[in-house]
Amino acid sequence: MTAGPATTTRPASAPPTAVRAVDLHKTYGSGAVAVHALRGVDLSFGAGRLTAIMGPSGSGKSTLMHLLAGLDEATGGEVHLGGTELTALDDTRLTLLRRERVGFVFQSFNLLPMYTAEQNITLPCELAGATVDRAWHDTLVDTLGLADRLTHRPAELSGGQQQRVAIARALITRPEVVFADEPTGNLDSRAGAEVLSFLRTSVRELGQTVVMVTHDPTAAAYADRVVLLADGQVAGEITDPTPESVLTGLDALRGEGGRG
Numbered sequence: 001m002t003a004g005p006a007t008t009t010r011p012a013s014a015p016p017t018a019v020r021a022v023d024l025h026k027t028y029g030s031g032a033v034a035v036h037a038l039r040g041v042d043l044s045f046g047a048g049r050l051t052a053i054m055g056p057s058g059s060g061k062s063t064l065m066h067l068l069a070g071l072d073e074a075t076g077g078e079v080h081l082g083g084t085e086l087t088a089l090d091d092t093r094l095t096l097l098r099r100e101r102v103g104f105v106f107q108s109f110n111l112l113p114m115y116t117a118e119q120n121i122t123l124p125c126e127l128a129g130a131t132v133d134r135a136w137h138d139t140l141v142d143t144l145g146l147a148d149r150l151t152h153r154p155a156e157l158s159g160g161q162q163q164r165v166a167i168a169r170a171l172i173t174r175p176e177v178v179f180a181d182e183p184t185g186n187l188d189s190r191a192g193a194e195v196l197s198f199l200r201t202s203v204r205e206l207g208q209t210v211v212m213v214t215h216d217p218t219a220a221a222y223a224d225r226v227v228l229l230a231d232g233q234v235a236g237e238i239t240d241p242t243p244e245s246v247l248t249g250l251d252a253l254r255g256e257g258g259r260g
């Protein structure tokens, strides 16, 4: 499904948009103690792309990801997931949307310890009352190299294997977007590289859309595009990043802000 309708105003090379933030604001607290975590963010995340969000500590990365994923409420502006405006939904609809249309991968894996790898992977289908698409399940399990680990519990798996189970769980419902918050933060560099290449494979070969927050320029270089945040605003972006170009971009931010 690469050929889009000829009626859009997008340049031919741009992918369709999976998620869009429009003039997004988030303020924590009020009055003298108010923290303006996001101050007018306009961003589009392309479908079938891996996008990394980077920036200094406190620049608003997690806040942005939580708003994009419908995990927290904006103070102003809009978030659109496909044709749905998240910011207009009530809690019940938001919960359903998160369950059915969004996948999550966390730094700490968040697997259920008493469930096997297989049970963890299929849990989102169970929660959504949906049957497991066996062909897709098998594709994920094969691609992620988990076929001989399915009966193991998380404690019997390495960190990298646990994160691969978490990725399979995030993808099992074929969500429109997978949000990954520091997915390699708890892994050594080898397991981290493994997880990142699987995330990239899920994008390149399985057509998924991934938005990932990371502090690591090497991790960000797996992305198609890096968005740089500083002081709650978009401060730049890098297309087809390399670890070097990401480092240069981050250094430039620190130079400008002087308070990285």
Ligand SMILES: Nc1ncnc2c1ncn2[C@@H]1O[C@H](COP(=O)(O)OP(=O)(O)OP(=O)(O)O)[C@@H](O)[C@H]1O
Pocket: 028, 029, 035, 036, 037, 055, 056, 057, 058, 059, 060, 061, 062, 063, 064
């Ligand atoms: N629940 C909260 N209450 C008050 N302030 C908050 C809350 N969550 C975040 N903040 C503040 O909002 C700003 C942005 O925080 P956020 O966690 O989004 O940054 P970040 O870029 O993800 O940081 P890090 O890289 O350190 O995880 C920070 O100044 C932070 O202290």
